[in-house]
Amino acid sequence: MSTSNKLAFRAKGLVVTYDSSRGPVKAIDGLDATVADGEFVSILGPSGCGKSTLLKIVSGLLKPSAGTVELGGASITGPRRDIGIVFQQPTLLPWQTVLQNILLPIRTLGLNRTEGRARADALLRLVGLEKFANNYPHELSGGMQQRIGIARGMIHDPGLLLMDEPFAALDAMTREHMMAELQRIWMAAGKSVIFITHSIPEAVFLSDRVLVLSQRPAHLVKDMTIALPRPRTEETMGTREFGEYCTALRALFNEITR
Ligand SMILES: Nc1ncnc2c1ncn2[C@@H]1O[C@H](COP(=O)(O)OP(=O)(O)OP(=O)(O)O)[C@@H](O)[C@H]1O
Ligand SMILES: [Mg+2]
Known part of the structure; x- marks a missing residue:
């Protein structure tokens, strides 16, 4: 089911500060990030660093405190109909x-x-x-x-699908199966995807690029292109290249969370 409906995303100098009961909480601090038309991009970052906050910004539910965010070349000014959201729980x-x-x-x-x-x-x-x-x-x-x-x-x-840890509640076997399913669905549908995950192998398996965020307040630490051929399969996960991507990301992650 192929459509030409794809949306590119760009954040420049994005800052998000929440007003909480205990004073201002800066969640994102000077984030630069892009997602090209039809690209699959994963966001990897420590717990509480600001990943879901970024999705709220992309979906227009939250306004930036500073910086610019654009979808399809136009500034995001409020909730939009041309994005789709998939949550951690299916909430049916x-x-x-x-x-x-x-x-x-x-x-x-x-x-x-x-x-x-x-x-x-x-x-x-x-x-x-x-x-x-x-x-x-x-x-x-x-x-x-x-x-x-x-x-x-x-x-x-929608031209852009936002997925916030959609497989986190699933068991390991189902999760692996769903990774392959999602790749197939994405390849057939041709949408831009922003995929939040805590799983390094999941990010490497699915993504064109992996964006690694710092501890809160989040900024971009690494923009890693995953140059593995598609469709990726179970065999892909056994290759040296796949292992090297995972090792590099794990080392980076250990450095960030140290
Ligand atoms: N509505 C809010 N008011 C005040 N602070 C908030 C609000 N929402 C989130 N925060 C704070 O902003 C920071 C980032 O939260 P966010 O939910 O974006 O993190 P996350 O990276 O998605 O975390 P996780 O990996 O646990 O899902 C956290 O410190 C959180 O406590
Ligand atoms: Mg979150």
């Missing part, structure tokens, strides 16, 4: 079927229902769940529920 409505859950953004955004229905059918096939359209979430495994979350995030054909 238990009383709605798989199909109804996927169609939810069509209703909340007031989009064309006929087109939405056609896209839902195509997305159900893309995520391999076409037989489960009329099942309820509790009848599906965690991995299947997360795939519904991905389909729901893409139903309104």
Whole structure:
């Protein structure tokens, strides 16, 4: 299901300071980052460094304290319809079927229902769940529920998909399977993706580039291009190159968190 809908992202000198009950908390301090059209970029950084804050900025839910953020060359001024979000938990409505859950953004955004229905059918096939359209979430495994979350995030054909640790709640085996699935879905759909993870192998497996952030307040420590051929497979993870990327990122991470 290929579309030409892709969005590039750029942050320049981004600063984000929260007003908390205990005074100002600076979460991001002078972050420069880019995501090109159709690129898969992972964000890796210590816990609490400001990763989810960055996603809130990209999605327009939060305003920068300083610096500029752009999507598709235009300044981000508020919440936007042309991005999709996939959360750590699938957050499906238990009383709605798989199909109804996927169609939810069509209703909340007031989009064309006929087109939405056609896209839902195509997305159900893309995520391999076409037989489960009329099942309820509790009848599906965690991995299947997360795939519904991905389909729901893409139903309104966003140019950029934001994923905040989408596989963190899954067991190790399902997680590996979902990495391969996500790569396949991304290669077929051709969207820009910003993917937050705590897993170095997951970042290396999936990404065109990995951006490593510092401890809070976050700035960019490393922009690493992952030049492994696609599609990446289980064998890829056994190669020397894959191991070298992981080792380099782990060393960097140890340095940051020391
Ligand atoms: N609404 C808020 N008000 C005040 N401080 C906040 C708010 N949201 C986040 N913070 C603080 O900003 C910092 C960055 O938070 P953020 O959620 O972006 O981190 P993170 O990198 O996503 O962490 P994790 O890896 O644990 O998910 C943290 O110190 C957090 O306590
Ligand atoms: Mg977070």
